[in-house]
Amino acid sequence: xxxxxxxxxxxxxxxxxxxxxxxxxxxxxxxxxxxxxxxxxxxxxxxxxxxxxxxxxxxxxxxxxxxxxxxxxxxxxxxxxxxxxxxxxxxxxxxxxxxxxxxxxxxxxxxxxxxxxxxxxxxxxxxxxxxxxxxxxxxxxxxxxxxxxxxxxxxxxxxxxxxxxxxxxxxxxxxxxxxxxxxxxxxxxxxxxxxxxxxxxxxxxxxxxxxxxxxxxxxxxxxxxxxxxxxxxxxxxxxxxxxxxxxxxxxxxxxxxxxxxxxxxxxxxxxxxxxxxxxxxxxxxxxxxxxxxxxxxxxxxxxxxxxxxxxxxxxxxxxxxxxxxxxxxxxxxxxxxxxxxxxxxxxxxxxxxxxxxxxxxxxxxxxxxxxxxxxxxxxxxxxxxxxxxxxxxxxxxxxxxxxxxxxxxxxxxxxxxxxxxxxxxxxxxxxxxxxxxxxxxxxxxxxxxxxxxxxxxxxxxxxxxxxxxxxxxxxxxxxxxxxxxxxxxxxxxxxxxxxxxxxxxxxxxxxxxxxxxxxxxxxxxxxxxxxxxxxxxxxxxxxxxxxxxxxxxxxxxxxxxxxxxxxxxxxxxxxxxxxxxxxxxxxxxxxxxxxxxxxxxxxxxxxxxxxxxxxxxxxxxxxxxxxxxxxxxxxxxxxxxxxxxxxxxxxxxxxxxxxxxxxxxxxxxxxxxxxxxxxxxxxxxxxxxxxxxxxxxxxxxxxxxxxxxxxxxxxxxxxxxxxxxxxxxxxxxxxxxxxxxxxxxxxxxxxxxxxxxxxxxxxxxxxxxxxxxxxxxxxxxxxxxxxxxxxxxxxxxxxxxxxxxxxxxxxxxxxxxxxxxxxxxxxxxxxxxxxxxxxxxxxxxxxxxxxxxxxxxxxxxxxxxxxxxxxxxxxxxxxxxxxxxxxxxxxxxxxxxxxxxxxxxxxxxxxxxxxxxxxxxxxxxxxxxxxxxxxxxxxxxxxxxxxxxxxxxxxxxxxxxxxxxxxxx
Numbered sequence: 001x002x003x004x005x006x007x008x009x010x011x012x013x014x015x016x017x018x019x020x021x022x023x024x025x026x027x028x029x030x031x032x033x034x035x036x037x038x039x040x041x042x043x044x045x046x047x048x049x050x051x052x053x054x055x056x057x058x059x060x061x062x063x064x065x066x067x068x069x070x071x072x073x074x075x076x077x078x079x080x081x082x083x084x085x086x087x088x089x090x091x092x093x094x095x096x097x098x099x100x101x102x103x104x105x106x107x108x109x110x111x112x113x114x115x116x117x118x119x120x121x122x123x124x125x126x127x128x129x130x131x132x133x134x135x136x137x138x139x140x141x142x143x144x145x146x147x148x149x150x151x152x153x154x155x156x157x158x159x160x161x162x163x164x165x166x167x168x169x170x171x172x173x174x175x176x177x178x179x180x181x182x183x184x185x186x187x188x189x190x191x192x193x194x195x196x197x198x199x200x201x202x203x204x205x206x207x208x209x210x211x212x213x214x215x216x217x218x219x220x221x222x223x224x225x226x227x228x229x230x231x232x233x234x235x236x237x238x239x240x241x242x243x244x245x246x247x248x249x250x251x252x253x254x255x256x257x258x259x260x261x262x263x264x265x266x267x268x269x270x271x272x273x274x275x276x277x278x279x280x281x282x283x284x285x286x287x288x289x290x291x292x293x294x295x296x297x298x299x300x301x302x303x304x305x306x307x308x309x310x311x312x313x314x315x316x317x318x319x320x321x322x323x324x325x326x327x328x329x330x331x332x333x334x335x336x337x338x339x340x341x342x343x344x345x346x347x348x349x350x351x352x353x354x355x356x357x358x359x360x361x362x363x364x365x366x367x368x369x370x371x372x373x374x375x376x377x378x379x380x381x382x383x384x385x386x387x388x389x390x391x392x393x394x395x396x397x398x399x400x401x402x403x404x405x406x407x408x409x410x411x412x413x414x415x416x417x418x419x420x421x422x423x424x425x426x427x428x429x430x431x432x433x434x435x436x437x438x439x440x441x442x443x444x445x446x447x448x449x450x451x452x453x454x455x456x457x458x459x460x461x462x463x464x465x466x467x468x469x470x471x472x473x474x475x476x477x478x479x480x481x482x483x484x485x486x487x488x489x490x491x492x493x494x495x496x497x498x499x500x501x502x503x504x505x506x507x508x509x510x511x512x513x514x515x516x517x518x519x520x521x522x523x524x525x526x527x528x529x530x531x532x533x534x535x536x537x538x539x540x541x542x543x544x545x546x547x548x549x550x551x552x553x554x555x556x557x558x559x560x561x562x563x564x565x566x567x568x569x570x571x572x573x574x575x576x577x578x579x580x581x582x583x584x585x586x587x588x589x590x591x592x593x594x595x596x597x598x599x600x601x602x603x604x605x606x607x608x609x610x611x612x613x614x615x616x617x618x619x620x621x622x623x624x625x626x627x628x629x630x631x632x633x634x635x636x637x638x639x640x641x642x643x644x645x646x647x648x649x650x651x652x653x654x655x656x657x658x659x660x661x662x663x664x665x666x667x668x669x670x671x672x673x674x675x676x677x678x679x680x681x682x683x684x685x686x687x688x689x690x691x692x693x694x695x696x697x698x699x700x701x702x703x704x705x706x707x708x709x710x711x712x713x714x715x716x717x718x719x720x721x722x723x724x725x726x727x728x729x730x731x732x733x734x735x736x737x738x739x740x741x742x743x744x745x746x747x748x749x750x751x752x753x754x755x756x757x758x759x760x761x762x763x764x765x766x767x768x769x770x771x772x773x774x775x776x777x778x779x780x781x782x783x784x785x786x787x788x789x790x791x792x793x794x795x796x797x798x799x800x801x802x803x804x805x806x807x808x809x810x811x812x813x814x815x816x817x818x819x820x821x822x823x824x825x826x827x828x829x830x831x832x833x834x835x836x837x838x839x840x841x842x843x844x845x846x847x848x849x850x851x852x853x854x855x856x857x858x859x860x861x862x863x864x865x866x867x868x869x870x871x872x873x874x875x876x877x878x879x880x881x882x883x884x885x886x887x888x889x890x891x892x893x894x895x896x897x898x899x900x901x902x903x904x905x906x907x908x909x910x911x912x913x914x915x916x917x918x919x920x921x922x923x924x925x926x927x928x929x930x931x932x933x934x935x936x937x938x939x940x941x942x943x944x945x946x947x948x949x950x951x952x953x954x955x956x957x958x959x960x961x962x963x964x965x966x967x968x969x
Contacts, residue, residue, distance in 0.1 A: 002016050002017030002101070003016070003017065003101045003102065003103065004016050004021075004077070004086060004100065004101065004102040004103070005102070005103045006034075006037055006102065006103065006104045006105065007105045007142070008034050008037075008038070008104070008105060008106050008145055008146055009105050009106060009109065009140060009141050009142050009143060009144070009145060009147075009167070010141075010142030010143030010144070010147050011142070011143065011147060011148070012030050012034070012146060012147075012149070014033075014076075016077065016078065021076050021077065022076070023072075023075060023076040024072060024073065024076045025072050025076070026069070026072065027149060027151075028053060028069055028151065029069050029072045029073055029076070030149070031053070031146065031149055031151055031156070032049070032053060032066075032069050032070075032073065033073050033076075034146055035049075035052075035156075035159075036087070036094065036095070036096040037096050037102075037104055038104070038106060038163070039096070040095075040096045040097070040098040040102075040104070040107075041095070041096075041097070041098030041099075042095065043088075043093035043094070043095040044093060044094050044095065045092060045093060046063060046066060046091075046092060046093065046094060047059070047063070049066055049094065050062035050063045050065070050066045051155070052153060052155050052156050052159075053065075053066065053069075053151065053153060053156060054066070054153075055153045055154065055155060056152070070087070070089070070094065073087065074087060085097065085100050086100050086102070105140050105142075106145065106167065108140055109137050109140045109141060109167070109170075110167075110170075112133040112134075112136055112137040112140075113137060113170050113174075115130075115133055116130045116133050116134065116137075120291060120292060121290045121291065121292070122289070122290045122291065122292045122321075123290055123321045124177055125177060125180055125181040125184060125320075125321070126286065126289075126290045126318065126321055127287075127290055128283070128287075131181060134174055134177055134178055134181075135178065137170075137171075137174050138171070138174050138175060138178055138194070138197075141167070141171040141174070144164050144167070144168060144201075145160065145163050145164045145167050146160060146164075168201065171201070172198055172201065172202065172205070175194045175195075175197045175198045175208075176194075176198060176207060176208065176211070178190075178194040179191045179192075179193075179194035179195045179198070179208070179211045179215070180211065182194065182215075183211065183214055183215055183218065183262065183320075184320030184321075186218070188215045188216075188218055188219035189219075191211065191214075191215035192212060192215045192216065192219075194211075195208050195209075195211040195212040195215060196208075196212065198211075199212070203235050203239065204235055204236055204239045204240055206232065206236070206244065206245055206248055209228060209229070209231070209232035209248065210247065210248055210251055212225075212228050213225045213226075213228050213229055213232075213248075213251055213252070213255065214251070214262065216228060217255045217260050217262075218260075218262045222255060225255050226252065226255055226256060229244070229248070229251075229252040229255075232244055232248065246955070250957075250960065263319065264319055264320065264322060264323060264324070264325045264326070265324070265325035266315070266319055266325045266326045266327065266328075267327055267328055267347060268312055268315050268316055268319075268326060268328050269312070269328065269599065270599060270600070271309070271312060271313075272597045272598070272599060273462075273463070273466065273496075274462060275309065275313050276455070276458055276459045276462050277422060277455035277456075277458055277459060278306070278310055278313070278422075278455070279455075281310060281417075281419060281420075282310065282313060282314065282317075284417070285297070285299070285310065285314050285417055286314060286317065286318070288415055288417060289314065289318065289372075289400060289402075294400075294415045295393055295399070295400050295401065295413060296389060296393060296400070296401045296403070296409075296411070296413045296414050296415065297400075297401070297402050297403070297414075297415050297416075297417060298402075298403045298404075298405060298408050298409055298414050298415070298416050298417065299311055299402065299403070299404045299405075299417050299419050300404075300405055300406065300407065300408055300416055300417070300418050300419065301406070301418060301419035301420070302406065302421075302491070302535070303406060303493075303535060303611070303612040303615075304491050304492065304493030304494060304535045304610075304612045305419050305420070305421055305491060305492065305493075306419065306492040306493070307376075307404035307405075307419055308376050308377070308404055309492070310419060311328075311374050311376065311402050311404050312328065312374070314402065315328065315372060315374050315402070318372055322370055322371045322372045322400075323370045323371075324369040324370050324371040325371050325372075326371065326372040326374065327347050327348060327371060327372070327373050327374065328347070328374045328376065329343055329344050329347045329373065329374065329375050329376065330376045330377060330562070331343065331375060331376060331377050331378055331381055331385070332376065332377035332561070332562075332611040332614075333561035333562045333666040333669070333670065334381060334669075335380075335670075335673060336673065336704075337381055337383055337384035338384070338703075338704050338707075339669070339704055340381055340384040340385055340388060341358055341359060341362070341384070341388060342358065342701045342703065342704055344362065344373070344375070344388075345358055345361070345362050345701060346699060346701060348362070348365065348366075350362050350365045350700075351699075351700025351701065352700055352701050352702050352703060352737065352738060358701065358703060359388070359391060362392070363391060363392060363395035363396070364395075364916075366392060366395065366396045366399050367395055367396055368398075369396065369398065369399060370398040370399075371398075371399055371400075372399075372400050372401075372402065373392075373399060373400070373401045373402070374401075374402045374403075374404075375389075375401065375402070375403045375404070376404045377404060377405070377611055378403050378404065378405040378409075379405040379406040379407050382405065382407065382409055385403070385409065386409045386410070386411055389401055389403070389409065389411070389413075390411055390413070393413055420490075421456075421489055421490030421491050421492070422454075422455045422456035422459060422485070422490035422491075422492060422495070423454055423455050423456060423490060424454065424456050424482075424485050424486040424489070424490045425451055425454050425456075425457065425482040425485065425486060427486070429447070429450060429451055429482065430479060430482050430483055430486060447475075448473065448474075448475055448478050451473075451478050451479075451481075451482050452473050452478065454482070454485070456485035456486075456488075456490045456495060457473070457478070457481055457482055457485055459485075459492060459495050459496070459499075460481055460484065460485055460495050460498070460499045461473055461481070461499075463495070463496045463499035463500065463594070464499040464500075464502040467499070467500055467502050467503055467592065468502050468503050471502055477506070477507045477508070480506075480507040480508045480510070480511040481507045483511050484498055484507060484510055484511050484514060487511070487514055487515065487534075488514070488534060488538055489534045491534060491535055491538070493535065493538075493610065493612060493613075494534060494535050494538035494539075496594050497538055497539070497542045497593070497594050497595070498510055498514065498538065498541075498542075499594075500542075500592060500593045500594040501542075501545065501593070504545075513541060513545075514537070514538070514541055535612065536616075539612075539613070539616050542593065542595065543616075543620070545593075546589075546590075546593070546595075547586075547589075548577075549577075549578060549579075549582060549586050550586050550589055550590060550593075551620070552573075552576075552577055552578050552624075553569075553573055553578060553583060553586045553587065553590065554590055554595055554596070554617050554620075555617045555618075555620040555621040555624060555626070556572070556573040556578070556621060556626065556630055557569060557573065557590075557596065557607075557609060557614075557617065558609065558614045558615075558617035558618035558620075558621050559572065559573075559621070559627075559630050559631065559634050560572075560608075560609070560634070560667055560670075561614075561666045561667055561669075561670045562608060562665075562666025562667060563599065563606040563607060563608040563663070563666075564606065564607055564608070564664075564667060565604070565605075565606055565607070566583075566584055566587060566605065566607070568637060568667070569583055569587055569607065570583045570584070571633075571637045572630065572633050572634050572637050573630070576626070587607065591607070595609070595613055596608070596609055596613075597609070597610065606663070628679060631674050631680075632681060632684075634667070634670075634671055634674075635671040635674060635675055635680075635681055635684050635685065635688070636684060638664065638667055638668050638671045638688065639671070639684050639687050639688040639691070641664065642661065642668060642688055642691035642692055642695075643687065643691045645657040645660060645661055645691075646691045646692075646693070646694055646695075647694045654839070657694075657695075658694075658695060658698050661692070661695045662695075662699075665695075668688065668692065671685070671688060672685055672688055672689060672708055673708075675688070675712070676708065676711055676712065676715065682712050682715035682716040683716045683718075683719050683723075685708075685712050685715075685716070686712040686713065686716040686719055686723060686727050687723060689705070689708055689709050689712055689727060689730065690723065690726040690727040690729075690730045692705075692730075693729070693730035693733055693734075696730075696734060697733060697734075697737065700737075702734040702737055702738050703738070705734060706731065706734050706735065706738070709727065709730060709731050709734065710731070712727070713727055713728070713731065721754050721757070721758055722754075722758060722760070724754060725750075725751045725754035725755050725758065725760070725763065726751075726763070728747045728748075728750050728751040728754070729747070729748065729751040729763070729767055729770075731743075731747045732744045732745075732746075732747030732748040732751060732767075732770070732771075733770065735747060736770070736773075736774055741774055741777075741778060744774050745771065745774050745775075748767055748770060748771040748774065749771065751763075751767050752764055752767045752768060752771065755767060761794045761797060761798050762794075762798055762800065762803075764794060765791045765794035765795045765798070765800070765803055765807075766791070766803065768787045768788075768790050768791040768794070769787070769788060769791040769803075769806065769807050769810060771787050772784040772785075772787035772788040772791065772810060772814075773810060775787070776810070776813070776814055776817070779817075779925070781814050781817055781818050784810075784814055785811075785814060788807055788810050788811045788814060789811070791803075791807045792804065792807040792808065792811065795807055801834045801836065802834070802835070802837060802839075802840055802843075804831075804834055805830075805831040805832075805833075805834035805835045805840065805843065805844075806831070806843050808827050808828070808830050808831035808834070809827070809828060809831040809843060809846060809847045809850075811827045812824045812825075812826075812827035812828035812831060812847065812850055813850055815827060816850050816853065816854060817925065821854050821857060821858060824850065824854055825851065825854050828847045828850055828851050828854075829851070831843075831844075831847050832844055832847050832848070832851075835847070841874050841877075842874075842875070842880055842883065844871075844874070845870075845871040845872075845874045845875050845880075845883060845887075846871075846883065848867045848868070848870055848871035848874075849867075849868070849871050849883075849886055849887060849890055851867045852864045852865075852867035852868040852871065852887075852890050852894070853890060853893070855867060856890075856893060856894050856897050859897075861894060861897060861898055864894050864897075865894065868887055868890050868891055868894065868965075869966055871883075871887055872884060872887040872888075872891075872962060872965065872966070873966075875887065876962060881914075881958065884958065884962065885911060885914055885915055885922070886922075886926065887965070888907055888910060888911045888914070888961055888962070888965055889907075889908075889911045889922065889926060889930060891907050891965040892904045892907035892908045892911060892930075892933070893929070893933060895907060896933050896936070896937065901937050901940050901941055902941065902945060902949045903949075904933070904937055905934070905937050905941065905946055905949035905950055905953065906949045906950070906952050906953040906956075906964070907953060907961070907964070907965060908930060908933065908934055908937070908953065909949065909950045909951075909952070909953025909954050910953035910954070910956045910960075910961040910964070911930070911953075911961075912930075912953075913953065913954050913956070914958060914961065
């Protein structure tokens with residue numbers, strides 16, 4: 001029986017056995033046939049069909065017309081009534097047989113849509129089977145149902161319109177999903193194709209205009225993207241009489257202002273080399289992540305098997321699916337379980353707060369986030385990682401976590417994926433006799449191809465080619481390469497280490513030396529080698545190939561955690577058999593041997609050791625008896641670095657200094673920890689901790705740091721008075737930020753007493769000012785006043801303009817809070833006249849904030865707006881989000897004073913949302929005023945208007961809120 005193929009989407013097309021069926025004669029015959037096919041298997045009453053297709057004719061005439069049309073259909077299909085296969089009829093009913101050999105595009109289209117709908121996945125565009133179904137469904141939709149057909153029948157037209165609309169909606173969603181997918185894949189031509197398919201059917205479809213703008217802009221066609229926005233505006237105005245949505249306008253503005261970015265936020269490090277193989281494993285892991293029930297995935301396996309590399313590749317491929325980004329946290333450098341939470345919080349930008357523990361703040365921060373968190377190298381910290389992950393999973397709904405660890409966590413939510421080594425060639429393929437068979441060309445080529453397709457060999461060849469661009473697999477070297485990969489049990493790290501020697505050794509020579517190394521190991525352990533022992537043998541072999549200088553440098557580099565600079569390596573590792581001038585060359589040699597990784601961070605070369613290699617080198621360091629003096633030198637180097645970067649006594653850590661300290665923090669932390677250990681150096685540790693005060697303050701995490709500082713102050717009780725005063729001042733600052741005002745006051749007072757005795761007026765002036773602020777923030781303005789005044793006197797004595805200006809500003813704030821507006825105005829204006837240095841910009845803007853409030857309270861709204869506009873613009877330039885928050889609050893108060901209540905509610909809402917998002921709560925006084933104004937605004941607006949304004953503010957980004965605040969009213 002010939003297959004009948006029927007296409008009703010777009011032009012009407014029917015074929016039978018591949019031959020077009022065209023003899024339907026009339027449009028009505030085609031429509032009746034289409035109607036029957038779309039109701040296949042359902043008998044249709046003749047009278048119903050007659051009334052539907054010939055509604056204006058008498059029943060008898062309509063039934064006669066139905067019989068004639070049915071004959072035309074049979075004739076077109078080439079079948080007689082007594083041999084009917086497609087159409088089944090009797091005196092009452094007509095039915096298109098669902099059992100016949102036929103295909104209908106509409107049914108196929110709907111079946112694929114249903115399969116997509118019911119297939120379990122978290123993201124449609126990350127599901128390979130459903131992406132294939134999407135593409136197939138898109139290809140099926142060649143136009144609207146029965147395109148170009150019309151029947152003068154109200155009943156039929158109602159049915160046709162409903163069917164068309166249902167199919168059209170489904171097609172638009174399919175085109176939208178495909179455009180979104182190809183944008184994620186950076187295939188912008190295909191993204192534009194599917195966006196244009198939407199617009200061809202619905203020119204006013206705004207989300208399609210946005211997709212097209214994104215695809216054009218990301219493809220480098222900025223002018224075309226902007227032109228598309230104006231096309232959208234004209235069509236919306238002409239067709240619907242409306243303006244573009246806020247989202248469309250925001251997109252246009254980012255493209256216009258060159259701030260458009262398609263990549264979600266992330267901190268994924270750039271891979272040091274290309275990603276080879278793992279096709280099956282990558283697909284399996286992506287499928288696991290895409291299952292809605294799987295929120296915690298642990299990649300487990302032996303050291304050197306490639307867990308971290310696979311996790312990073314998964315993160316890179318999933319970037320587009322997490323609106324709040326993908327965040328990588330390496331725990332390899334940590335030795336204390338208490339550091340795990342601060343490390344994760346630091347990567348996510350969550351600061352500590354005096355009102356709630358860091359874990360609660362982190363949970364609150366993540367509650368509404370849609371992100372992927374990758375926790376790398378967790379095996380030595382599972383006691384801290386496991387309960388932390390359980391808490392975060394319970395507190396969130398859209399956060400997913402990938403863990404890499406040599407051992408599983410063992411919690412109920414965990415899905416474990418055991419990462420195997422790379423596949424290795426079958427032993428039979430590596431047999432000598434097989435390789436030396438008859439040199440028949442076909443056999444030779446086939447044998448080489450079979451081996452060369454093995455993933456472990458692909459990895460070896462890729463890494464060897466990176467060292468020697470002319471290297472290629474041949475009949476002569478493919479056999480030893482395969483044996484090397486099999487000997488190394490497919491472990492990626494071991495294979496990469498072997499491949500780096502390609503310029504010095506042939507694959508056969510490598511194989512022979514590796515076999516010798518493995519023979520030595522089996523003499524010590526005659527049982528079958530484990531994968532760990534296999535890696536040990538590969539490392540031993542690579543280590544033995546190094547020169548004496550290279551071996552010394554490698555073991556000493558294990559003192560570093562995280563990454564480090566060449567300057568650090570030279571300063572810390574030199575001497576005792578290692579010439580500092582030779583270290584750069586030796587470091588380069590270790591990079592070439594893949595024992596050290598080189599990465600570029602903001603165009604600065606930095607180096608790191610794979611954690612497995614670091615542990616191996618650390619063992620040799622301990623064996624050499626060099627660890628203690630090297631630790632001391634490591635601490636000294638980072639202590640001097642921190643002291644060179646710290647701000648002045650008034651704080652003011654530069655952005656560049658903060659960024660550098662952030663890069664070095666793994667080593668700074670390691671140095672601090674060692675200083676507290678038995679045999680450590682608490683005096684140098686105290687120097688380092690005291691020098692990190694500004695960094696810790698800017699970083700916003702204090703709990704572990706306060707513990708370190710307290711212990712260091714105890715262990716280094718004999719430290720110099722100058723160092724003690726500096727360290728106590730640091731302890732006071734950290735206590736203040738945690739709301740521990742009693743400890744802050746006590747430490748500031750002790751520090752001030754020491755500085756009085758030392759005559760260190762500069763630091764004493766700053767300490768007194770900070771002590772005054774401890775009282776001021778608690779509302780004790782009377783106690784704060786003499787401290788500020790003494791601080792001012794000291795600054796005047798030493799002629800320190802920035803210090804004078806800062807203290808005048810604090811006195812102005814104190815006066816403002818006590819209602820002395822004229823005095824506050826005078827003090828603040830005087831402070832502004834003294835702020836001249838670039839680093840004074842923040843303090844100057846803070847003075848303008850208070851001056852803006854004063855002007856508002858005095859009824860000078862124009863002057864208030866001027867102060868606030870200048871200040872918020874300066875802070876935007878600095879990127880000081882915390883300060884901007886208070887300016888938005890001030891603009892909201894100004895709107896209330898000007899009776900612009902709706903505007904005020906919108907700004908209060910934006911402030912509240914941003915405060916929560918940035919984890920920056922308003923100070924108590926400001927929070928009370930905020931709540932009072934909101935209560936007043938709610939009383940002055942009807943509920944609908946209040947809610948609309950509030951929702952508008954909640955939807956604003958930081959930049960949009962600033963722009964709204966600065967709008968001229």
